[in-house]
Amino acid sequence: MNLTGFICFLLFLAVVAVISIAKTRKIRLNTTAAYFMGNRTLGFWMVGFSLFLTNLSSNQFVGENEFVYTTDMTVMAWGMSSILAMLIVAEFILPIYLKMGAVTTPDFLEHRFGPGLKKIVSLIFLVSYLVTLIPTILYGSAVALNGIFHIDDALGISYFSAIWLLVVMVGIIGCCYTVLGGFKAITVSDLVQGAGLLVGGIALLWFALRYLGDGSMLSGIQKIAGSKKEHLNSIGGPHDPIPFSTLFTGMFLINLYYWGMEQYIMQQALAAKSLSQGQKGMSLACVGKLISPLLLNVPGLIAVHLYPGLTNTATVFPRLVSDVLPPIMTGFIAAIIFGAAISTFNAGLNSSGTLFIMNLYKPWRKGAADRELVRAGRTFQLTITIIAMCFSPFILFFDGGFYHYIQKISSFFSVPVFTVMIVGFTTKRVSEWAALTGLLFFIVTYTLSQFVFPVPLHYLHVLAILFVITVALILAINKWKPRDTPYTARNLAVVDLQPWRHRYWFFLLLVAGMAGMFLLFSKAGIAG
Template sequence: MNFQLQAIDAVVIIVFLIATIVVGLWYSRKAGTNKEEFFLAGRTLTWPLIGASLFATNISTQQFVGQGGLAYSIGIGACFFQLLGAVATMLLGLVFAPRFLRMRLYTLPQFMEERFSPGIRAFLSGFSIVTMAIAGLSGVLYSGAIIMQRVFNLESTFSLYISVVVLAVTAALYTLAGGLKSVVITDFIQNAVLLLGGLAILIFALIYASHMPDGLAGMWYLKEVAADGRIFSKWSLFRPYDHAIIPWFGLITGGLIVAINGHCTSQDYLQRCLGAKNIYHASMGSLFASLLKVVAVFLIGVPGVIAAYIFQGQNVVPDQAFTALIIKILPAGITGLVLAALIASIMSSVDSVLAACSSLYTVDFYLKKHKNIDEKKYVSVGRITMVVVMLIGILWIPVISSFSHLYVYFQQFISYIAPPIFTVYLFGLFYKRANHVGAMATLILGTAMGAFVFFLTSIKNMAVITFAEVAFMRNLLMGIHNFFPAWLTGMNFLYGCFYHFLFCVAAMLTFSHLTPPPPIEKQEAAKRNDKGGFDNETPYASRNVKIMTAAFIVALIAVFIAFS
């Protein structure tokens, strides 16, 4: 489908990009003065900024392209991941953020040193940097480049990488200059554009569908035909326990583990809460973001299903369905707004990963070895780290391209790295008997197992897609695949995540109880309370948090009922 970008669309996109960069640079003026200002925005963030930034960070082109593409294939059930993330974000605000805020942390691995040992801190920090680069940054850049290719009619692999570099450099400009403050302020703007763009897609998709031969009524009869021949409504969130992609039991076990790990123990997400003025703002911001994530079901999942209705009988690749929908249904001007929204989603996710990785390396590695240098040096090191992480993310893109569903790649990858990290944080916060031996054993054994199973479950895709034209590699990979039993190589990643988590729990308990208990100060680390003004809550804080929590729960139940 040929597409010609109109002048008004180009103007909208250019104005948005310039405005974002200018605003980001404007708020970067004080960022280079000290590490607290650069990495935590001076701990001055209020809840609307935190909530908008959390939402904008989480809703990237992985969701628009990947989750929207999955909804195109299997239906609204693809958004179950979104709703699990909303639940996890609520837990962030009510359980995790208050604990971490009272410790006055810069990074989450700092807590791991206080609770376990410096080795655990170094492991988690380094591991987080690598995984954010190859799972988060690469996925966002690749999905964004797919959109750029389609919109500008670029077909070559070279053009893909040019698109990736353009997207990465644009987001890096203001992030390098201003740190977290610039990131959060620009995220607030990008959040507004995201919501407007998503709403525009929903409205115009419904209008277009209403003019189809069967009208809107025909849309409600869309069916997913599973690989085994079973038929399900594309408007139902729920699938049987043995569904290939979204089995209900796998979602509420492995899916919930992934969601809590990603939203409650990930530096790129928690960094906003660590920069909050107080616990009230961190909690309210998280709850605000959880509400927005429920709304995202209608901005991402519903248009994805409508795309399946509009493109019936057409050979549209799932990860290109959302872009194809934009090209087909939107008028000039509105197209520019929606493309600006997609670019906003890319930039907000890229800047978050860069800011988080910068904090992790500078605070958890560089600062430990260079304690008596000028604080401006820390900021410089943070900026260099951002550049290195950006390069790692770009170089990992060929691996991502081997997956037929981008969002499935992301969920599958995270499913095999989340259990050991989640287990260590969970036991560190809530189980005093856990010690550094148990934590290290869990991280080493759990990570090794996760990498092994991820390799086995993705090896066939690599053989038939990435190395399709390289006979030696293709045959080698298929030989390895065929050597192992089908139940292992074909295991659903959500169930794999749950079994992996049980293995990690067993490792933590076994090694912790085979070795001496941790010292009392280690056991009490989770209760440390360096208040420093964090408990000076605003009037009616408790009431407002309860109201926001109730609003979220009502909205969540309403969505489950509507798409049951």
């Protein structure tokens, strides 16, 4: 084990914890607004860094660099295409949530359709977090930390045992942040870790490229650009794992769902002090997505040249960190990766508690005081953590790769909910019964297409086709039995709804940057 690096790792974590405690020690967490939403006081810096860090978990450090090592840069499409999705959310969807004073995204379903659909979608979210989000965060962070510090070798235990030990450690620390500090403590730590991520990312590339180039950063860049060009291409063909055409079908739908309807993501923007601050925060997160390939993909490209023929490809990123960085920087990078994992874990845990308490427990316990609701939320979060810690180490045995597990399983929950939400946003007379029928139809048919009657199409194209069919089904049912009265949106806003004046110019620059990144990593660019 790298003892110096491990000590630096612990010191950086302690610094973040101390800053979070100092900034939030006077905040009382005896109300649901304070515990789950930070009293809606977030400025755009906190919104932006929280969105970016919540999305940027250790799953991506491990999974995307592994994908680049084994395949190519096409995995970059997920992050780049999410920029356009975020801008659409900031312009059209965020104002709807803030106008109705939403605490959770399913709150819209209750206003638009009725309480039944809200409860069902809340349950789908909770199952999704328990099966995919929280376990994969714990597993990904454990893989990364073991790859950097070689816990299995240091303690003389098996790889699986080391993963389990680290999963428990990450789970306990993350749970303490959420249960003891609440939402505001999470966002403060995100701000500190985001600054650390920028410094650490630049340092990692500097050392890794110099290591590859035998002391010369320029030689390292020339090696990447001069050979094994097949790994540089981000424009996937029809038979690649991520065809470029999927950007315009299922991937676009998933990204819109993720950034505009996924509770653990949207909760960061819903806590903004105004619509303007929320839109600025989402734009800041887009800037982060533009530069994220430097951490999520380029290390994988460097590893292609350093480690040909790796058997356990999930260790690509942590091995690179361990090999190329001096001990102090190794601990610093490990702390950043750990912080990114904790950020996403905290957001998932906090959102799980919010969904359970506000959408399920509170309607059942009518008249319950805020103290009881907060106490029940903490108990639920502890339970979720324990269950996830027991399950997540077994992802090691999933056939098909870690990143594939995340994307494939999450699709069962995302686009069906997205379909119902979009119908709700764009129609006035569709009934709750029609929406519920469409939701169940989508889930059942997608499951059949993947496991019972395999369809010879990429699963992202299947999602897009089912989206169109399901919308048509819902509208057909609506013709037969529409809602009695048209839906009328209510203004229950608790924040200023004045939009950001200069957003369109900034949005245009972000879209141009997104297109430029695809051009750079293509056969018309450095992959040619």
